[in-house]
Amino acid sequence: MDFRLTEDQRALKRGVRELLDRRFGREALRAAVDAGSLDRALWRELGAAGFFALRLPEEAGGAGLGLPEAVLLFEEAGRALLPGPLIATHLAAGEVPGAAEGDAVVTAVDGGSGVVEWLDAADVVLGDASGAVPLRSVDPLTPLHRVRRAGAVGEPGPDLVVPVSSLSSLSFPFSSPFSSLVSLLTAAEQLGSAARSTELAVAHARTREQFGQPVGAFQAVKHLCAGMLVRTELARAAVYAAAVTADPVEIAGARLLADEAAVAGARDCLQVYGGMGFTWEADVHLHLKRAWVRAERGLGGAAAEELVAARLWGDS
Numbered sequence: 365m366d367f368r369l370t371e372d373q374r375a376l377k378r379g380v381r382e383l384l385d386r387r388f389g390r391e392a393l394r395a396a397v398d399a400g401s402l403d404r405a406l407w408r409e410l411g412a413a414g415f416f417a418l419r420l421p422e423e424a425g426g427a428g429l430g431l432p433e434a435v436l437l438f439e440e441a442g443r444a445l446l447p448g449p450l451i452a453t454h455l456a457a458g459e460v461p462g463a464a465e466g467d468a469v470v471t472a473v474d475g476g477s478g479v480v481e482w483l484d485a486a487d488v489v490l491g492d493a494s495g496a497v498p499l500r501s502v503d504p505l506t507p508l509h510r511v512r513r514a515g516a517v518g519e520p521g522p523d524l525v526v527p528v529s530s531l532s533s534l535s536f537p538f539s540s541p542f543s544s545l546v547s548l549l550t551a552a553e554q555l556g557s558a559a560r561s562t563e564l565a566v567a568h569a570r571t572r573e574q575f576g577q578p579v580g581a582f583q584a585v586k587h588l589c590a591g592m593l594v595r596t597e598l599a600r601a602a603v604y605a606a607a608v609t610a611d612p613v614e615i616a617g618a619r620l621l622a623d624e625a626a627v628a629g630a631r632d633c634l635q636v637y638g639g640m641g642f643t644w645e646a647d648v649h650l651h652l653k654r655a656w657v658r659a660e661r662g663l664g665g666a667a668a669e670e671l672v673a674a675r676l677w678g679d680s
Contacts, residue, residue: 411466
């Protein structure tokens with residue numbers, strides 16, 4: 365099977381990166397950190413660009429593309445540290461009015477942790493978020509709430525809540541199909557962040573000098589950068605393959621590799637930066653904090669390991 369990107373896929377990836385570089389560059393990223401709120405104008409611009417409607421059929425106003433293209437989209441979003449409940453809104457496009465166009469912000473209750481991202485900014489919540497309380501988030505660009513009690517679909521709740529059973533193409537967030545899609549797109553975001561951390565580390569190693577030479581000339585730094593690249597490319601192969609097969613176990617394996625690439629890569633990038641990496645002014649810590657938060661979303665961690673182990677045990 366040929367996993368090389370087609371020319372159309374490369375053009376899509378390039379176009380999204382150009383849009384985000386122009387609309388959500390470093391200054392906008394830092395402004396978002398300071399503001400702590402969701403930029404609704406940017407959200408609508410993403411909608412106009414087809415970010416949320418990418419997988420909708422053309423007759424429904426979408427681009428008619430598939431999971432591989434969605435993965436490329438979310439990889440670029442992860443690279444740029446684009447904030448907001450992107451995945452929930454993308455999955456709700458075509459079912460929740462305004463989601464595809466970016467007029468509505470949709471979030472979801474995470475079935476495993478009971479955590480809701482960007483609850484205060486959302487117009488629609490998938491799942492019962494009644495009784496949710498604020499949760500301190502390590503990532504300044506991902507405000508969190510935790511649901512005290514996960515209610516059943518259709519139980520009474522605030523007007524904001526939409527029972528997911530009423531959405532024909534979505535399953536309840538606790539179910540496998542929804543969790544697998546969330547995990548795949550989360551893995552794509554982690555992949556983008558891992559690649560960006562590698563770029564930042566290499567760029568710093570080339571320009572930062574110690575003892576009269578770039579720090580990248582030292583073997584220990586070379587090893588860190590090489591390890592980051594290897595983890596990123598392994599995750600890339602797994603994520604792209606899982607996007608083609610949509611197999612839940614392959615998605616779980618890709619998610620494990622992508623989480624490791626993002627978290628370990630950001631930590632190694634901090635080491636390459638040295639003391640500078642731990643300062644608020646450097647962007648490296650933002651990638652690490654976002655990677656930590658993403659790693660707890662959907663089917664990740666121990667749940668993904670159990671799914672992969674069950675498949676391996678069954679094949680043995």
